[in-house]
Amino acid sequence: MTEPVLARRGFLGAAAGLAAALALAACGSGSGTGVTTTGDAGGSASQSAAAGTAWTYTDDRGKKIEQPKAPSRVVAQVGSAAALWDFGVRPIAVFGPHKLKDGSKDPQVGNVDITKVEGLGNVWDEFNVEKYISLQPDLLVSNMYLKDTLWYVPEKSKATIEQVAPTLGIMLTGKSATDVIGRYEELARSLGADMRGVPEAKARFEAATKELASFKDLKVLMMSGGPDTMWVVNPPEYPDITHLTKSGLTVVTPSKVDEGGFFQSLSWENADTYEADVILYDTRTQSLTPEEMKKKPTFAKLPAVRAGQLYPWRAEAPFSYQGYAAYLEELVANLKKASKLP
Structure with missing residues (x-):
C-alpha cells in the first residue's frame, strides 16, 4: 500500500x-x-x-x-x-x-x-x-x-x-x-x-483462495488510520485486494478517491460513511492500532467494531506463496468468525 x-x-x-x-x-x-x-x-x-x-x-x-x-x-x-x-x-x-x-x-x-x-x-x-x-x-x-x-x-x-x-x-x-x-x-x-518449499506453499495459497468465495455475502471495508484521518482503500489499486475481489470477496469501493487513486480520505467524524459487516485494518507500524482507533467516537460506534468484527489487514504481505498462504489463511479464519450484520 x-x-x-x-x-x-x-x-x-x-x-x-x-x-x-x-x-x-x-x-x-x-x-x-x-x-x-x-x-x-x-x-x-x-x-x-x-x-x-x-x-x-x-x-x-x-x-x-x-x-x-x-x-x-x-x-x-x-x-x-x-x-x-x-x-x-x-x-x-x-x-x-x-x-x-x-x-x-x-x-x-x-x-x-x-x-x-x-x-x-x-x-x-x-x-x-x-x-x-x-x-x-x-x-x-x-x-x-x-x-x-x-x-x-x-x-x-x-x-x-x-x-x-x-x-x-x-x-x-x-x-x-x-x-x-x-x-x-x-x-x-x-x-x-x-x-x-514453494510447491507446498502454493497448494496452501490455492486452498485458502478457494475458501474466499464462501464469504461473498459479507461486506468488507479495508482501511488505514492516522491521527486525524481514516483512509478507505480503493480495491483495484492493490494486488492483494484485487486478488480477494476476483476470488469472490465483496470489498467496499469508495465513491470518491483522492488524487492518485489509492484511497479516500475521511475525517474520523465521517468514519461511518460506508456500511460494512467486517473492517480490516492496516497493521503496518505507521497506522493507528485498533485501540487507538476505538478512541475515535464515530469509529467506535460502527456496527462492525461493536460486533468485534475488526480484523487485521496484512497490507504488505510478501509477494510469495508463503507470504500469501499465511495472509489468506489468517483472513479465512477471521471471516469464519464473522456474520452479516443487520
Missing part, C-alpha cells in the same frame, strides 16, 4: 568520499550472496562469448537489463526482499522498514533474517548511498506503485544509485497478487533460487 502520509523528509545523502566510492565500485564486485544461476529470465537470456550464459531481464518499466552473468549481489527494498527470500534468493542488503524501535524485525520484511543483511535505510527518504556503493551490488530490486518510480528509492539520490548498479522494478498497482507473485517467481528462478 502506498504510504498514507508521505512527509518528504530531507535526504541525508552521501557527502565526502562519494566519488572515490563510485570509483571503487567500478572496479568490480566481490563474492556472491549464495544465489547462482546459469539460466535465463523468462527465456530472455542470450549467449555471451566472454562469460558463457548471459543474463537478461525486462522489468515492468519495459527496461531490459543485461549482465554478462546472473547478478549475485542483490540489494532490495524490504517488500521485494521478503518476496525473493521466500523463493530462495538471499539479498545482501535491504532498504525500507525492516527494524522496529525496539530492534526487533518489522513485519514488512517477512522471513528475511535481518541479522544477515545490511540495512541501508529504515524510513521514507532514508538511503545510505555510501554504504550501498561500498557493497558493490550487481542489482537493485524494488516494487513500484507508480510507473517508473522505485519504492523507497529517494528522488534526490536516484541518479547516483542508478550509476552504481542496474535497477529493476516490479509493478504492483493495477495487478493481481497472483501476477506479482508470478513475476517474483520468474525473477527468482532466473537468479538460480532453489524454490525450496
Whole structure:
C-alpha cells in the first residue's frame, strides 16, 4: 500500500568520499550472496562469448537489463526482499522498514533474517548511498506503485544509485497478487533460487483462495488510520485486494478517491460513511492500532467494531506463496468468525 502520509523528509545523502566510492565500485564486485544461476529470465537470456550464459531481464518499466552473468549481489527494498527470500534468493542488503524501535524485525520484511543483511535505510527518504556503493551490488530490486518510480528509492539520490548498479522494478498497482507473485517467481528462478518449499506453499495459497468465495455475502471495508484521518482503500489499486475481489470477496469501493487513486480520505467524524459487516485494518507500524482507533467516537460506534468484527489487514504481505498462504489463511479464519450484520 502506498504510504498514507508521505512527509518528504530531507535526504541525508552521501557527502565526502562519494566519488572515490563510485570509483571503487567500478572496479568490480566481490563474492556472491549464495544465489547462482546459469539460466535465463523468462527465456530472455542470450549467449555471451566472454562469460558463457548471459543474463537478461525486462522489468515492468519495459527496461531490459543485461549482465554478462546472473547478478549475485542483490540489494532490495524490504517488500521485494521478503518476496525473493521466500523463493530462495538471499539479498545482501535491504532498504525500507525492516527494524522496529525496539530492534526487533518489522513485519514488512517477512522471513528475511535481518541479522544477515545490511540495512541501508529504515524510513521514507532514508538511503545510505555510501554504504550501498561500498557493497558493490550487481542489482537493485524494488516494487513500484507508480510507473517508473522505485519504492523507497529517494528522488534526490536516484541518479547516483542508478550509476552504481542496474535497477529493476516490479509493478504492483493495477495487478493481481497472483501476477506479482508470478513475476517474483520468474525473477527468482532466473537468479538460480532453489524454490525450496514453494510447491507446498502454493497448494496452501490455492486452498485458502478457494475458501474466499464462501464469504461473498459479507461486506468488507479495508482501511488505514492516522491521527486525524481514516483512509478507505480503493480495491483495484492493490494486488492483494484485487486478488480477494476476483476470488469472490465483496470489498467496499469508495465513491470518491483522492488524487492518485489509492484511497479516500475521511475525517474520523465521517468514519461511518460506508456500511460494512467486517473492517480490516492496516497493521503496518505507521497506522493507528485498533485501540487507538476505538478512541475515535464515530469509529467506535460502527456496527462492525461493536460486533468485534475488526480484523487485521496484512497490507504488505510478501509477494510469495508463503507470504500469501499465511495472509489468506489468517483472513479465512477471521471471516469464519464473522456474520452479516443487520
